Amino acid sequence: MKKVRMLLDFISRFHAADTVLDTDLVVKKENRFFLINTELRLHIQKDFFYAGAYLGKAKGNVFFPSFILLAMMAEKKTNRVAVDDKGAWLFICGRDIFKRGILNVVGSVRKGDYTLVVNRRMECLGFGRITRNIDDERDVKRVVVKNISDVGDFLRREKSKA
């Protein structure tokens, strides 16, 4: 339960609705968390490698979310910044978000908070930490969201294997 708490704490940092996860259906394998459904629960065996929707992994006291979890959160009311096409492309290349790339903000604009980063279609590209109060920042060339994780990671994983 302590470890599931870590997962819930992560979600709460986005001020997300509590309904993102049914914790009764969260299963853990070593340091990785998965969300299964009632059908999978009937068949899953303890030596599984991967099951259902991968939610992320814990390393020490830090939780690293999966992109499935972030996409699930994006379907709910949660902190998010929507960015333009150029900002979206730069973000999935690992870059931070400049004030000028932001189309709109939902939820927190406060420095230090976590926020999802979505494109103009509201598809979740990853998440970051707000580095300056977004509403207050007047300089459009300033970074306002620092990239923590983005979907370009799938490519980086492939390259690191190669």
Added chain:
Amino acid sequence: MSGKEFFIRRYEELGWTYSDVELKPSIRINATNAKKAEVLERLESQGIRLEKVPFLDSGYWILESEFSVGAMAEYLLGLYSIQEAAAQIPATLFSELKQKIVLDACAAPGGKTVQLADLMENTGVIVALDVKRLRLFALSNQLERCRVRNAIVYQLDAREATRLNMRFDCVLLDVPCSGNFVTDKEWFKRRTLKDVERNAELQRQILTEAVRVVKAEGEIIYSTCTLEPEENELNIDWAIKALDLEVEKIDCPGQNGLTNVFGTELDASLADCRRTWPRETQGFFVCKLRKRA
């Protein structure tokens, strides 16, 4: 018994004249994650020219692209997968997949597992196996990228699937095979008939185990990307005689399976298998087997 001349002579004996083939890259749209028309529009607006693969619902050949389709946002968001056109056929041949219990016995790197999930609309259960742990990471990445939610993955040899104590409605056997010269430029240098025979034996062991775990009247789709009859028609001829299986007709491109291989007459139902010699796609063999009740 190896070398380009040796294999080309075999293909001629089987009725095909060797020619070099340039494989057309292709993608498959993950219809569960996005509307096809929308994905096409998004890709085309970025300068990618696509052509629908006539024998696939969601498959498109890439005719022209300024960018790598494996590095685009739409790919990273799981809206499509890169999957060779012929390799998209096997998963589409099951009669019904939604709500079913499906075994993907040789699953990594996961292209077909994701396709199964897409066809099942994330209902039912896919049990995906692979024997090598390293390959399971590639499989997991695919499942995460494409937001698959109905798969359970085990590190397990397909020949030990009975250890799961499960019975399956459908079994996909995209078995490890000798491959072909279209996807491997060094193929003729590297392959020998001995490799082919070794793979054929492994495939028979996998088929045998699949029959143990499939329900009565359940379906097995068997596929390879090799042209060698030992791994294709000869194995299926053996399976229908030894394993209480029957070959079912399938509606997909390709020629009839061979019923005479190097002078040996095979069961007439082998004609219902499909053999694709390399042309627009890589070489491919596929058949649908049903376990007798």
